[in-house]
Amino acid sequence: MAEFLMPSLGTDMEAGTLVEWMVKPGDKVKRGDIMAIVETVKGVIEVEVFEDGVVTELLVPAGTEVPVGTLLAFIGEKMPAAAAAQAVAMPAGAPQMPAAPPPFSPPTGAAPPAPNGKRLRVSPVARRLAEELGIDLSQVQGTGPHGAVSRADVEAAAAAQAARQAAKPATAPPAAVPLPKPAEPAPTLPPPVETAPRGDVYAGMRRAIAAAMSRANRDIPHYYLETRIDMSRTLTWLEAENLKRPIKERILPAVLLLKAVAKALVAVPDLNGYWIDDQLRPQEAIHIGFAIALRQGGLVTPALHHVDLRSLDELMADLRDLITRTRAGRLRSSELTDATITLTNLGDLGVEKVYGVIYPPQVALVGFGKVVEQVWVEKGMLGIRPALTATLAGDHRATDGRVGGQFLEALNRSLQEPDQLASPA
Template structure:
């Protein structure tokens, strides 16, 4: 018997609200299936299960807020369920026997449970549900216009507009969602969560910082020539080269790719880069782009675009919030030349990327203008030292100068 627990979706998370079960007792689930929706201070997340098995009865009901690590439900592994399926699976309704049809096999498989809608469950996409929470809209009062009556974002926006008009009629000036004061906006909860995380990071992690300037002329020239062969939709952004070069450098200096846990460095083999994404309503989330080291540039471009879209639509999975082995923050598109980040525990490093701009550059006694980038590294001094950090930045630069090999 296994336990499905309230996951920790970041060092700043202490509790989570179970919004909805998307499976029913007796339903077979596979590793990676979405089984629940959980709300934290950073938004609404789809929670995956990390083992194959059959779900048991829920121990926590929708609407409850519980601490991280609380058992939400039990589930049986496939080995256990092969022996005791009849204890968990809802038997199908009796079917009239057809005596003329012989049995196809002497070996009978366990019956597959019929998945029925959870009593009282409202058909609503995670994106619309998140918007409803932000706007203080009760889903029970919303008429869905999607397939089979599912509630869409447009329905939430329309309901919020009606609700605002009614509130203004009853009490002028009251247009904020429930449990939100005039001094507290919907994004303030996330700001508090970010403040708690970075405060803990600065207090517990002895940071050291390194900075280097990189000549981007060669990689950008290669990228421009490569993009000329492609359609607009297939073109690759410069940040994709940077992400791939980070992964290559981590392969050379693996001590920066991992976690500080149990008072020791625990390096990770897989490279999952947390990519910082600014949200439209304020706040910041750094979900993981998985297996960056093994992706080609086209695949990485698609993965990054998909992740940014789903982050801003509120459709992230729990694994994307917990798997990051290092974080990259890119503020170059905002005109920032240099960014020094704060490490997100339990990670041990963060890479900051600034704006690519033309600057004076001296080489071989000649002075000219080159397109340059300032890259920084914030690293945990308990796990590495400045020498390791310098090796990483050198490897990062070296790989960028050979873009055809990325």
């Protein structure tokens, strides 16, 4: 039996509103299926499930705002017989819950969640301690003024949690989610909501960016490397390739840059991963967070998944889909939480170099500037080449300049062999 919880989709997310269930009891779900639509101050997110199984029970009716970490549903291996009969009695294929809300059973075995819609009052010390101890603040009963959570409350909750865990050692670990532990969610930038007033959404996004970047600046000792890359071979190849294609199937240069970064990460895997608990944890899957600026301001860095394994056509389709959904405010929870590295491409703005701030808990950020014609010397011959500057921001706790240098060199090599970029991994 697995639990489906209100996810944390950003460092400052405290609660979310369950807008709509996309499943009903009895539905079979596979890892990655959309379980529910959740609205936060930052946008509307499609929340995915991380297990295969059967939805046995929905615990929170649509329209309810609940704190992060609240139990929303149970996923079992199969329907219990009684519940199965009940599920069959429900109108088949009903996309939404029946008008009468389903029986609502409050989460058991934990303190009652904070009142709906209220901000949690937590002292800074308590918040930091909770983060260290992996305590979900929404589940802590505050005893301070106005129910504020104090340091003592967090310590008590930690003790209670330890006792509970000791009492049920058989709890299966969560499926292999490329996420850090729940107490330290990957900070994410939120998408916009078109229907919400711009001010609120923008302020929420600004706060999320502020939280993630302040943490990065406080915790990550950045080192920066840069190299100039001759783009003539890649761009010539791309122009010839696009000439063969109808306009709808043209590939953007950004796709080749994405692919080249993924290939370089295969060669230098230490830059693809997370810094968690004073340890570098390289990730096998290469999920590149792609910085997408929004017209109304702010940016989102949703992930393109398995970039190393995708063909250029697939990547172009992925990118098109991701940019379109980002700008429409319809991202999936995994896209906001599982990037293993970030790529920012400011070339469109005419910027020549970008020195980025790493997105914790990631350990590197790759920046591309504009392609400009530059004087270039190769094999003693002077020429003019379209060139761009690639930068790497690295987390010096996780890697040293030598690793960063190897990455930039591998990136450069990949961009000199566009045929290899196009060939399947």
